[in-house]
Amino acid sequence: MINIDVKSGVPIYEQIVEGIKNLIIKNVLKGDEKIPSVRELGRKLTINPNTIQKAYRELEYQGYIYTVIGRGNFVSNQSEKPNGKKVTELIDQAVKIIEELRYLGIDKREVEDLISEIYVNEAGE
Amino acid sequence: MINIDVKSGVPIYEQIVEGIKNLIIKNVLKGDEKIPSVRELGRKLTINPNTIQKAYRELEYQGYIYTVIGRGNFVSNQSEKPNGKKVTELIDQAVKIIEELRYLGIDKREVEDLISEIYVNEAGE
Amino acid sequence: MINIDVKSGVPIYEQIVEGIKNLIIKNVLKGDEKIPSVRELGRKLTINPNTIQKAYRELEYQGYIYTVIGRGNFVSNQSEKPNGKKVTELIDQAVKIIEELRYLGIDKREVEDLISEIYVNEAGE
Amino acid sequence: MINIDVKSGVPIYEQIVEGIKNLIIKNVLKGDEKIPSVRELGRKLTINPNTIQKAYRELEYQGYIYTVIGRGNFVSNQSEKPNGKKVTELIDQAVKIIEELRYLGIDKREVEDLISEIYVNEAGE
DNA sequence: GTGGTCTAGACCACT
DNA sequence: GTGGTCTAGACCACG
Numbered sequence: 001m002i003n004i005d006v007k008s009g010v011p012i013y014e015q016i017v018e019g020i021k022n023l024i025i026k027n028v029l030k031g032d033e034k035i036p037s038v039r040e041l042g043r044k045l046t047i048n049p050n051t052i053q054k055a056y057r058e059l060e061y062q063g064y065i066y067t068v069i070g071r072g073n074f075v076s077n078q079s080e081k082p083n084g085k086k087v088t089e090l091i092d093q094a095v096k097i098i099e100e101l102r103y104l105g106i107d108k109r110e111v112e113d114l115i116s117e118i119y120v121n122e123a124g125e
Numbered sequence: 126m127i128n129i130d131v132k133s134g135v136p137i138y139e140q141i142v143e144g145i146k147n148l149i150i151k152n153v154l155k156g157d158e159k160i161p162s163v164r165e166l167g168r169k170l171t172i173n174p175n176t177i178q179k180a181y182r183e184l185e186y187q188g189y190i191y192t193v194i195g196r197g198n199f200v201s202n203q204s205e206k207p208n209g210k211k212v213t214e215l216i217d218q219a220v221k222i223i224e225e226l227r228y229l230g231i232d233k234r235e236v237e238d239l240i241s242e243i244y245v246n247e248a249g250e
Numbered sequence: 251m252i253n254i255d256v257k258s259g260v261p262i263y264e265q266i267v268e269g270i271k272n273l274i275i276k277n278v279l280k281g282d283e284k285i286p287s288v289r290e291l292g293r294k295l296t297i298n299p300n301t302i303q304k305a306y307r308e309l310e311y312q313g314y315i316y317t318v319i320g321r322g323n324f325v326s327n328q329s330e331k332p333n334g335k336k337v338t339e340l341i342d343q344a345v346k347i348i349e350e351l352r353y354l355g356i357d358k359r360e361v362e363d364l365i366s367e368i369y370v371n372e373a374g375e
Numbered sequence: 376m377i378n379i380d381v382k383s384g385v386p387i388y389e390q391i392v393e394g395i396k397n398l399i400i401k402n403v404l405k406g407d408e409k410i411p412s413v414r415e416l417g418r419k420l421t422i423n424p425n426t427i428q429k430a431y432r433e434l435e436y437q438g439y440i441y442t443v444i445g446r447g448n449f450v451s452n453q454s455e456k457p458n459g460k461k462v463t464e465l466i467d468q469a470v471k472i473i474e475e476l477r478y479l480g481i482d483k484r485e486v487e488d489l490i491s492e493i494y495v496n497e498a499g500e
Numbered sequence: 501g502t503g504g505t506c507t508a509g510a511c512c513a514c515t
Numbered sequence: 516g517t518g519g520t521c522t523a524g525a526c527c528a529c530g
Contacts, residue, residue: 011520022221025228037502048522053503061436066257070502070529074257083229090229091239094222096147098243101215103150103203108244112237114216118223119233132441132449136514173515261529272471275478298530328478337479341489344472346397348493351465353400354458358494362487364466368473369483386505412517423507428518445514445517 001028004045012047016055017062024064024075031077035065038073062086126153129170137172141180142187149189149200156202160190187211251278254295262297266305267312274314274325281327285315312336376403379420387422391430392437399439399450406452410440413448437461 002019004012023029035041038056042049056073059065063086065073098111127144129137148154160166163181167174181198184190188211190198223236252269254262273279285291288306292299306323309315313336315323348361377394379387398404410416413431417424431448434440438461440448473486 013520018221021225025224039502049503050523051521054520056503067259067503068256068529069259069261069504071256072502078228078230087226087229087231090222090226091231094219094226094236095239095243096143097215097219097222098240099150100146101212101219102243104212104215105203106212106216108240111219111240111244114220115223115233115236115240118220118227119236131443131446134442134444136444138514176515179514263529268471271475275474301530304530328480337476337481340472340476340479341481344469344476344486345489345493346393347465347469347472348490349400350396351462351469352493353453354462354465355453356462356466358490361469361490361494364470365473365483365486365490368470368477369486388505414517424518425508426506429505431518442518443515444519447517 002045004047013051013055013058016041016045016047016052017058020055020059021062021064029075031075033075035073035075127170129172138176138180138183141166141170141172141177142183145180145184146187146189154200156200158200160198160200162197252295254297263301263305263308266291266295266297266302267308270305270309271312271314279325281325283325285323285325287322377420379422388426388430388433391416391420391422391427392433395430395434396437396439404450406450408450410448410450 001023002016004015004019006012008015020029020035029035035056036044038049038052041047042052045052056065056067060067060073064076066076067073101111102108126148127141129140129144131137133140145154145160154160161169163174163177166172167177170177181190181192185192185198189201191201192198226236227233251273252266254265254269256262258265270279270285279285286294288299288302291297292302295302306315306317310317310323314326316326317323351361352358376398377391379390379394381387383390395404395410404410410431411419413424413427416422417427420427431440431442435442435448439451441451442448476486477483
């Protein structure tokens with residue numbers, strides 16, 4: 001379910017963070033669902049469990065999962081996540097990227113189409 | 126014109142890349158305009174010229190500036206920039222961020238307003 | 251009467267210790283009063299009796315309850331509790347926390363108000 | 376400057392966090408001052424640098440230090456620290472401890488004396 | 501079996 | 516030289 005590219009230069013733990021976050025955002029992993037144990041995922045991806053754990057700890061800090069010692073890691077319920085600062089940061093990032101796209105000749109229409117595609121399933125959740 | 130924050134955790138050379146790129150995108154620095162020499166910028170920002178050099182090499186690689194040996198570094202003309210891969214990457218990044226914003230409860234309208242703000246000056250350039 | 255939050259990261263047995271200790275301190279559970287059996291509390295909180303057992307052993311070690319084999323667990327009388335080391339430890343903890351509060355800008359007045367609130371019912375007990 | 380007790384049961388990295396935090400709170404380490412590198416402190420305390428780093432990362436999360444890659448770790452300026460949630464948590468902890476002290480027979484006067492001792496140097500900073 | 505901590509040792513990126 | 520990442524392997528606490 002998660003693809004790791006060790007040659008990409010992106011830290012492995014970060015790829016795992018992005019991968020799991022993506023599964024949560026796409027609603028493949030749902031609230032209170034158990035995610036693989038550090039050892040299990042380590043075996044599957046042939047990655048050291050410590051690296052997985054670093055990823056899981058980061059996900060916990062960001063509010064996407066919670067840990068129950070002795071039982072495993074679970075997806076947080078969205079409603080419990082604190083937003084605020086996080087949203088502001090994301091918006092700043094989005095603005096920077098869209099400004100660059102604009103500079104490179106992508107016009108408003110194309111960007112709006114992108115947005116529409118992302119929000120297309122809005123009713124369906 | 127460029128603000129460096131050593132405490133941010135972002136590598137200094139990368140902050141310089143982003144800073145200059147931003148000036149180019151915002152059209153403060155125009156095509157074929159000369160940008161400061163590595164030594165000059167190093168003095169101004171009290172940063173090691175090697176770090177500036179690294180940033181300039183990265184900007185050149187990304188197609189934002191070109192170097193004339195013995196004369197200095199200059200802003201590329203937009204038309205000369207290769208798009209393709211770069212645009213695709215940026216779009217991927219944008220999609221990921223907007224998906225996350227959507228997950229965090231930001232609705233379509235708010236994102237569209239953002240886009241409109243960025244593209245507001247489109248005619249005027 | 252005791253709230254367990256498995257997501258908090260605090261071991262469950264420790265939450266039970268704190269919960270019961272709190273009921274004793276707040277005088278909800280009084281000296282020589284019987285507390286629920288490990289099985290009974292386990293059923294109520296849907297927690298493994300072994301975990302409750304561990305909590306009770308810890309409470310007994312700390313002097314808050316005593317066990318009569320075959321009869322159950324009972325709240326100790328305050329006068330029977332050994333102080334000394336325990337009090338010293340608690341004071342050390344309190345000092346550390348208040349020093350940190352001071353560093354974070356909380357002034358003496360605010361801390362004193364806190365104390366007053368806690369000791370407000372002193373006469374009435 | 377920091378005493379580590381490997382037999383205490385308290386994780387080493389946590390003892391380091393507490394130790395450094397204490398030096399900062401007591402103003403022994405001042406704003407923007409460099410703290411020992413992970414390797415240096417590791418050598419001094421004969422502890423693995425990875426463990427030191429874990430402690431430093433935690434201190435960074437808590438806002439007590441900041442890291443400049445390639446240069447080292449530095450004490451944050453107090454004014455830059457965000458408070459809010461942290462203060463509330465500390466107050467909750469303080470209340471619990473003082474309630475327990477009260478139960479164990481420590482009277483209001485003794486606790487107030489403690490506060491006065493902690494705040495005695497207030498003018499001197 | 502689960503996560504949490506720790507060590508030893510290695511390699512890389514940043515300045 | 517500094518921090519950042521990663522591995523391999525070990526031991527402990529929790530439930």
